[in-house]
Every structure is written in C-alpha cells, then in structure tokens.
Amino acid sequence: MKTIAVIFGGKSAEHDVSIITAHTPIIDSLLASGQFDVWPVYITKEGTWYADKAMNDIGFFKDPDYETNLAKQKPVRLSFEKGLDLVWSGVLSKSVHIDVVFPSMHGTYGEDGSLMGVLRMAGVPFVGCDIFASAVAMDKVLTKQVVAAEGMPVVPYAWFTRADWAKGKDSLLAKIKALRAPYFVKPVHLGSSIGIAKVKNDKELENAIEVALHYDDKVLVEESIEPLLEITLPIMGNDEPRTAECERPLNKTEFFDFSDKYLSGGKGGKKGGGSGVNTQYSEVPANIGDEMTKKIKDLGVRVYKTLGCTGIARVDFLVNADTNDVYVNEVNTLPGSLYHHNWKKAGVSNMELVLELVNLAEERFAATSNTTYTFQSDILKKVGGSKTQS
Amino acid sequence: MNHWFSRRHPRYVRSLVYMLQASEYNIADFFKWHERTRDFRTVEKRKRLVFTPKAIALFMAGWAALGLSLILAVLIFSNASSFWGYLLAFAILFETPLIILLTLIAAVFILGLLQRPVEWFMVARARKRLAAHHGVKIAIAGSFGKTSTREILKTVLSEGKKVAAPADSHNTPLGIARFVQGLKGDENILIFELGEYYPGDVRKLARTVGPDWGIVTGVNEAHLEKFRTLERTADTIFELAENVDATRLYVNGESPLALARAKEGNIIYTREGAGAWNVVEARTSLSGTTFTISDGKRTIEGTSGLLGLHMLLPLALAADIASRLGLSGDEIRRGLEKTRPFAHRLQPMHWADGVTFLDDSYNGNPDGVRAVIAFLASLPGRKFYVTPGLVEAGPRLREVHEQIGAQIAEAGIEKVALIRNSVTPHVENGLKKAGFKGDILWYEDMPACLSALRALALPGDVILVQNDWPDQYA
Numbered sequence: 001m002k003t004i005a006v007i008f009g010g011k012s013a014e015h016d017v018s019i020i021t022a023h024t025p026i027i028d029s030l031l032a033s034g035q036f037d038v039w040p041v042y043i044t045k046e047g048t049w050y051a052d053k054a055m056n057d058i059g060f061f062k063d064p065d066y067e068t069n070l071a072k073q074k075p076v077r078l079s080f081e082k083g084l085d086l087v088w089s090g091v092l093s094k095s096v097h098i099d100v101v102f103p104s105m106h107g108t109y110g111e112d113g114s115l116m117g118v119l120r121m122a123g124v125p126f127v128g129c130d131i132f133a134s135a136v137a138m139d140k141v142l143t144k145q146v147v148a149a150e151g152m153p154v155v156p157y158a159w160f161t162r163a164d165w166a167k168g169k170d171s172l173l174a175k176i177k178a179l180r181a182p183y184f185v186k187p188v189h190l191g192s193s194i195g196i197a198k199v200k201n202d203k204e205l206e207n208a209i210e211v212a213l214h215y216d217d218k219v220l221v222e223e224s225i226e227p228l229l230e231i232t233l234p235i236m237g238n239d240e241p242r243t244a245e246c247e248r249p250l251n252k253t254e255f256f257d258f259s260d261k262y263l264s265g266g267k268g269g270k271k272g273g274g275s276g277v278n279t280q281y282s283e284v285p286a287n288i289g290d291e292m293t294k295k296i297k298d299l300g301v302r303v304y305k306t307l308g309c310t311g312i313a314r315v316d317f318l319v320n321a322d323t324n325d326v327y328v329n330e331v332n333t334l335p336g337s338l339y340h341h342n343w344k345k346a347g348v349s350n351m352e353l354v355l356e357l358v359n360l361a362e363e364r365f366a367a368t369s370n371t372t373y374t375f376q377s378d379i380l381k382k383v384g385g386s387k388t389q390s
Numbered sequence: 391m392n393h394w395f396s397r398r399h400p401r402y403v404r405s406l407v408y409m410l411q412a413s414e415y416n417i418a419d420f421f422k423w424h425e426r427t428r429d430f431r432t433v434e435k436r437k438r439l440v441f442t443p444k445a446i447a448l449f450m451a452g453w454a455a456l457g458l459s460l461i462l463a464v465l466i467f468s469n470a471s472s473f474w475g476y477l478l479a480f481a482i483l484f485e486t487p488l489i490i491l492l493t494l495i496a497a498v499f500i501l502g503l504l505q506r507p508v509e510w511f512m513v514a515r516a517r518k519r520l521a522a523h524h525g526v527k528i529a530i531a532g533s534f535g536k537t538s539t540r541e542i543l544k545t546v547l548s549e550g551k552k553v554a555a556p557a558d559s560h561n562t563p564l565g566i567a568r569f570v571q572g573l574k575g576d577e578n579i580l581i582f583e584l585g586e587y588y589p590g591d592v593r594k595l596a597r598t599v600g601p602d603w604g605i606v607t608g609v610n611e612a613h614l615e616k617f618r619t620l621e622r623t624a625d626t627i628f629e630l631a632e633n634v635d636a637t638r639l640y641v642n643g644e645s646p647l648a649l650a651r652a653k654e655g656n657i658i659y660t661r662e663g664a665g666a667w668n669v670v671e672a673r674t675s676l677s678g679t680t681f682t683i684s685d686g687k688r689t690i691e692g693t694s695g696l697l698g699l700h701m702l703l704p705l706a707l708a709a710d711i712a713s714r715l716g717l718s719g720d721e722i723r724r725g726l727e728k729t730r731p732f733a734h735r736l737q738p739m740h741w742a743d744g745v746t747f748l749d750d751s752y753n754g755n756p757d758g759v760r761a762v763i764a765f766l767a768s769l770p771g772r773k774f775y776v777t778p779g780l781v782e783a784g785p786r787l788r789e790v791h792e793q794i795g796a797q798i799a800e801a802g803i804e805k806v807a808l809i810r811n812s813v814t815p816h817v818e819n820g821l822k823k824a825g826f827k828g829d830i831l832w833y834e835d836m837p838a839c840l841s842a843l844r845a846l847a848l849p850g851d852v853i854l855v856q857n858d859w860p861d862q863y864a
Contacts, residue, residue: 025845028841028844028845029845032841032842032845032846033842033845034838034842341743344743344744344848344849345849348848349845349846349848350845350846351845351846352846
C-alpha cells in the first residue's frame with residue numbers, strides 16, 4: 001500500500017478553503033479507495049507543520065478548540081534524505097516514508113509554486129501543476145502576458161505594485177482611465193475572489209485599489225466586459241489534457257465573490273454526498289451552445305499547454321454576451337475542491353478524479369526522472385588555475 | 391493480543407451488558423457472539439446500550455464482580471504464606487474477565503426468575519384489560535413486513551378512527567403489556583404485531599390480544615436459524631389462525647408458504663387486490679406509487695409515497711380493512727395518500743449531487759429482497775446494489791444467497807457491492823452462475839463501503855443498501 005501525504009492549510013488567505021479541498025474530495029476518496037495509507041499534513045496559519053491521522057476527519061477542524069489541541073502535539077519535520085519522510089523528533093522519534101504527495105493548498109506558499117519547489121527538492125512525485133506553471137498562474141498579470149504573447153485574447157488591463165502606487169498614484173490613475181470603465185480591481189496573487197471589486201467611478205476605484213493593496217503588493221485593473229458571461233473550465237491531464245464541462249457561475253451579487261463560492265450553499269439542500277463547495281451556484285454544463293463550448297474548450301487546452309500545466313487546472317474566461325468575444329481571464333492550478341461537482345457532470349466520480357490525478361503525478365515524475373540534470377565537468381579543477389586568453 | 395487486552399479493558403463490563411441486551415438475553419446467542427468477538431472495546435457499532443432497569447442491574451453486577459475480584463486478589467496476595475496462596479491471587483487477577491462473565495450470566499438467570507412472576511402478572515392484567523376494551527383488535531403475524539403493514543394500517547385507519555399501536559417493534563408479551571397499560575380506553579382500533587422467535591410465541595401473544603382480525607404477511611426464511619425448518623416457521627405463524635375467525639384472517643397470496651396454509655374463508659390479498667377491492671393501472675417510481683383501486687361501487691385514484699409495486703399488497707389490504715370498518719371512500723383515499731416510506735425501509739434520500747440513496751437497511755428477508763431488486767431494476771440510471779447478505783437463514787443460507795445473486799443478475803443491476811463475511815461469497819456464486827455482467831465490488835464493512843460509493847457515485851446514480859447486520863452478527 002502506498003503512503004500518500006495530503007498537505008493543506010498554510011499561510012494563505014484561503015487557508016480554510018484549503019482544509020475543505022483536502023477533505024472533500026481528496027482525503028475522503030483516497031481513504032475510500034482502500035489503496036493508500038493517507039497522512040494528512042496540516043500547516044497552521046503561522047507556518048507550523050503537523051501530521052496526525054485524526055485530521056483525516058474534517059470534524060477535527062470543526063472543533064472550536066482545534067488550534068489548542070494541535071498545539072499540544074509534536075510538530076512534524078520533513079526529511080529529504082531518502083525521498084520524503086515525515087519525522088517526529090524527540091526521545092520516541094518516529095518517521096513515515098511518503099511515496100506520493102497530494103498538495104491541497106490554495107494561494108500563497110502552496111499554489112504559487114513554493115510547495116512544489118520543496119517537493120521537487122525532496123524528489124517525490126506530487127499531484128498537480130509543477131513549480132513553473134504554478135508560479136505563472138499565481139500571478140494574474142504574468143498569466144495575461146504569457147497568454148497574450150501566444151496570441152490568445154485578454155481583456156485590456158493595467159498593473160502596478162504597492163511601491164508604484166505610493167510613488168505615482170496620479171499617473172497610474174491616468175493610465176487606468178485610458179481603459180473603458182467600469183473596471184475590475186484585483187489583487188494579482190489571490191484566488192477565491194478575495195479582495196476583488198467591481199468599480200464604476202473614481203472614488204470607488206481608489207478605495208478598491210487600497211483594499212486590493214491590503215491583500216497583495218501587486219494589483220491588476222482591467223476593463224469589465226459588459227454584458228458579461230463568465231465561463232470556467234476544469235482541465236485534467238499531462239500531455240493529453242481532457243476537459244470537464246463549461247460552467248457558468250450564477251452570480252447572486254453583482255460579481256461572484258468568496259461568499260458566493262463557498263458560503264452561500266445553505267438553501268441548496270446540501271445533504272450526504274455534499275461537495276465541500278457550493279453546488280448550487282453554477283450552471284453545468286453552461287447553456288452556451290455547441291459552437292461556443294467547443295471554442296472555449298479548445299482555447300482552454302491551448303492555455304493549459306502554454307502555461308505548462310500538468311495534473312489539474314481550471315481556466316476562467318470572460319465572454320461578451322453580445323459579441324460572443326472570448327477572453328482568457330486567469331488560470332487556477334488548484335481549483336477549490338478540485339471542482340469535483342463539474343467533473344461528476346462530465347462523468348468522472350470523485351474517486352476516479354483523485355486516483356487519476358495520483359496516476360498523472362507518478363507519470364510526470366517518471367518522465368522527469370529520465371531527464372538528465374547534471375553533466376560531468378572539470379570546471380572546478382580549473383578554478384584558481386592560470387587563465388588563458390585566446 | 392487485542393482480544394486479551396480488550397477483555398481486561400474497563401469497557402468489557404459495558405460491552406458484555408450491551409451484548410446481552412442486543413441478544414435479547416438469549417444466552418446461546420450471546421455466547422456465539424462472545425466467541426466471535428476479537429475486540430470487546432468496539433462492539434457498540436450500530437446501537438448503544440440502553441440503560442433499562444435490567445441493564446443497570448447487570449451493569450452494577452458486572453462492576454461489583456470486577457471490584458470484588460480485585461479486592462479478593464489483593465487480600466489473598468497480602469495474606470499469602472505459601473506459593474499456592476500467591477498463585478491463587480494471580481489466578482483470580484488473571485481470570486477476572488471470566489468471573490465477570492459468569493457473574494453476569496448468573497445475574498441474567500436470577501433476574502429472569504424474578505421477572506417471570508412480574509411478567510406473568512403484567513400479561514394477565516393486559517389480557518384482562520384488552521378483553522374489556524371495546525376497540526377492534528387487529529393482530530399481524532408473519533416472517534416479514536409486519537411493521538410496514540402496521541404503520542400503513544395505522545395511517546389509513548386514522549383518517550376515520552382513533553387508532554393505537556405499540557411503537558417500534560414492541561412485539562413481545564412484555565412490550566404489548568406495557569403498551570396496553572398506557573391505553574385510555576377510547577381507542578376505536580388497536581393494532582398489534584406478534585413477534586415469532588420460538589414455537590408457541592404467536593399463540594401466546596394472540597391469546598393475550600384476542601384479535602378480531604388477523605393478518606399473515608407471509609412465511610419465509612427470516613429467523614430460520616431459530617426455527618430450523620420452514621414448516622415449523624409456518625406452524626408458528628399460523629398459530630394466529632387458531633385465535634381468529636377464518637373469514638377474518640387475511641393471508642398474503644404472494645407468499646407460497648403462507649398461501650399453502652390458507653383455509654377456506656380466509657381473505658387472500660395480493661398486489662392485484664384484497665377482499666372486495668381490485669387494483670389496476672399501478673405505477674411506481676422514486677417519487678411514489680399511483681394506482682386505481684375499486685370495490686365495484688367506489689373507485690379511488692390512489693397515490694402513496696411508498697416505493698415499489700410490492701407495497702400495493704399492504705395498501706390494498708388497508709383499503710379493504712378500512713372499508714369493512716366503516717371508513718368512507720374519501721377517507722380511504724386520504725389515508726392512502728398519507729402513507730410514506732418508513733425509516734430504513736426503502737426510504738429515499740436525494741443527495742445534493744444528484745445521487746439517489748435508497749435506505750432499505752431494515753429489510754432482511756428474501757421476499758423483501760426480491761421485491762426491492764425488481765423495483766431497483768425498474769428505475770432509470772446506473773444502479774448500485776449494496777448488501778452484507780441476510781442473517782438467520784439457517785440451513786437454507788447458501789440457497790437463499792445464491793438466489794439473491796441470480797435475481798440481481800437477471801435484473802441487470804450494473805454494480806454490486808458486497809460486504810466481506812461468511813454469506814456474501816454465496817451471493818457472488820449466484821451472480822456468476824447467472825452470468826452477471828456488471829462489476830462486483832468488495833468492502834470490509836458497511837461504513838467503508840458507503841464512503842467508497844459516495845466517492846464513486848455520479849449524478850443520476852441510484853444506490854440501494856439492502857439490509858445491515860445488527861452488531862451481534864457483524
């Protein structure tokens with residue numbers, strides 16, 4: 001039986017969402033498959049790592065005193081000596097060798113490539129996008145720049161850092177006003193719609209930028225497409241990606257915020273078999289016609305490949321409902337709860353989804369193992385020796 | 391080692407009392423369970439110990455045995471002057487679990503002896519009260535379907551009459567006596583379930599109740615482990631016929647073993663009708679059952695929340711009894727309309743992700759299984775059939791389970807999830823012999839199975855859980 005570590009939590013605004021994703025569907029499906037020894041690895045908001053099988057039950061985190069309970073436990077350390085080992089040091093030290101890792105961290109330090117870097121150093125297969133795709137997708141501006149460079153459509157935008165804003169607010173506002181109002185203001189590195197605002201006038205614009213800069217040091221301001229149709233598309237695979245269904249969020253508020261995504265499920269009658277994220281907020285498959293569906297799916301796969309995504313990702317699009325113009329909006333390399341509600345509609349059960357992602361991780365790891373990263377050189381011998389000039 | 395340690399765990403006393411209670415204080419059943427158990431810390435899986443006066447007395451006796459054993463061991467040890475003294479102290483300490491076990495068995499016997507005159511007195515008083523009660527008494531006997539029939543009758547008859555029936559499955563002399571104690575005397579109709587565990591049980595209960603009407607819901611292999619033969623099972627169930635006028639006894643015409651015992655004058659009921667009432671144009675789906683029922687003078691467009699065409703039997707029966715007891719056509723229609731699935735008896739649940747879960751975990755008899763497989767086969771979508779098999783099938787265990795496998799295969803169910811135990815390999819054999827083309831999935835226990843199916847299910851799937859073994863069989 002393989003040992004798999006599911007890593008979640010972390011120093012991120014999406015810490016709690018990460019706990020939900022880790023359990024539904026990841027840990028639940030891994031346990032239900034009976035094929036894995038599942039080790040939940042939880043990173044606190046302060047950055048301390050813990051691993052305890054009691055955390056395989058999401059009820060552990062529903063206990064209001066869970067942080068106090070955790071503090072009584074021995075933190076876990078990582079050892080890279082022979083791949084990846086979880087180590088509890090002390091008099092009664094213990095270690096568990098990890099065969100595969102399933103990262104389930106949204107946002108900073110997890111989804112942004114940081115965790116992937118650690119796992120690459122450890123030499124352990126891990127699920128989902130690698131460091132490069134994760135880092136690019138984490139930055140909404142960088143994503144637009146890469147996608148646009150490949151000739152794919154993006155909405156006109158402006159961007160700046162906190163330092164830029166402090167130094168030249170007026171010139172930045174002038175630059176923004178060259179765009180067509182209304183605008184969307186977005187922190188560049190955050191997901192789950194945190195800190196995003198739609199603004200219609202100058203006063204709202206400045207406030208929204210201040211809010212966005214509170215969460216991030218880089219801000220994106222882009223034109224709002226009107227009338228807007230948002231479409232999101234989950235994609236899975238390595239070299240031959242497959243798409244799930246086009247999904248249209250059914251906005252309750254003027255734009256689709258964190259509450260809509262994760263907290264507005266009360267009246268949907270969520271019972272056993274619930275999803276972890278609200279299943280009532282979207283239309284799956286989106287009723288946009290076969291032609292538009294195909295166009296978006298083809299574009300989604302192009303974006304996925306351009307960014308070098310592997311495992312799973314979700315590509316978001318903005319569609320002008322009048323002109324049917326499609327724009328690539330952003331890429332999310334760990335969709336909340338893996339968007340399993342959408343995959344189910346596409347005929348992929350939670351267990352099939354999770355097991356396939358583990359297979360893809362191992363497949364990519366095996367392929368990477370064939371790559372040669374070193375070569376013999378005598379450069380060290382020459383250090384300090386006599387220099388020759390040709 | 392788990393077995394050894396768990397017998398010396400503080401939980402052992404509680405576990406033994408729970409096992410006695412769940413075995414209905416039947417020492418033979420209790421010992422069989424005790425022999426099978428490897429870890430006494432985890433016997434309360436599906437239910438919990440109910441602290442009845444009897445359970446409290448046993449609980450205290452168990453702890454007293456534990457305390458006294460330890461004190462005795464310490465006293466002998468501290469006063470020991472020879473090797474044999476020390477050995478005795480250690481022997482008592484080592485065998486404390488055995489002392490607790492024997493104490494509890496002795497306590498069960500003593501309580502049984504003390505209980506017998508109390509029970510006799512209570513039953514005699516109940517019999518007297520019932521004889522004086524003016525309400526119509528209906529008694530239900532049979533290997534299966536007693537509780538569903540009782541609840542359907544109660545729902546339909548309550549539209550025009552004041553009806554009372556013991557709650558849950560209170561079908562023992564003491565359960566019925568307690569129920570009678572709480573009657574007000576103004577009830578129009580009283581409905582009783584007569585439980586059968588040993589020959590003579592139904593006769594004893596029928597004499598206590600003195601029924602005006604009787605219903606035999608059917609005879610099959612349920613409880614065959616106790617009766618050993620179907621003949622003896624039928625004999626016991628038809629003890630009801632000795633206490634009811636032949637023209638007032640309903641017999642399930644779809645149960646061959648019951649039908650074979652029916653006598654002239656008995657009212658045979660099937661899904662096509664009961665007594666004067668005929669059922670036509672019946673349809674069933676996940677949202678309920680619709681049908682037309684007519685007695686020649688009145689025609690009712692019947693609807694019910696109950697699932698499956700097999701539910702037409704008790705529905706037709708209820709319509710006939712209701713009309714004989716004076717309910718109007720409108721009252722019967724309203725009563726039928728109010729019938730709903732009962733907890734754990736083909737009870738539908740619709741998950742948010744579009745999966746339908748059918749909880750039929752209290753249906754553990756071959757006739758019920760056959761009916762439910764037929765219902766499942768009639769539904770659209772991919773179907774999962776989950777079962778740990780049936781208990782108490784006795785000498786016909788292999789045959790009964792192979793038949794279930796064959797029925798699933800013939801019904802074309804796509805996925806069968808089996809819980810690993812001594813009987814499910816027979817279901818697998820039945821499936822294979824019948825050329826089953828779907829997938830067979832194996833799980834160690836029901837919770838693991840349900841978690842896996844939850845992760846495997848897709849929108850539109852139907853998952854049916856057929857039977858769940860009580861703790862004493864698991």
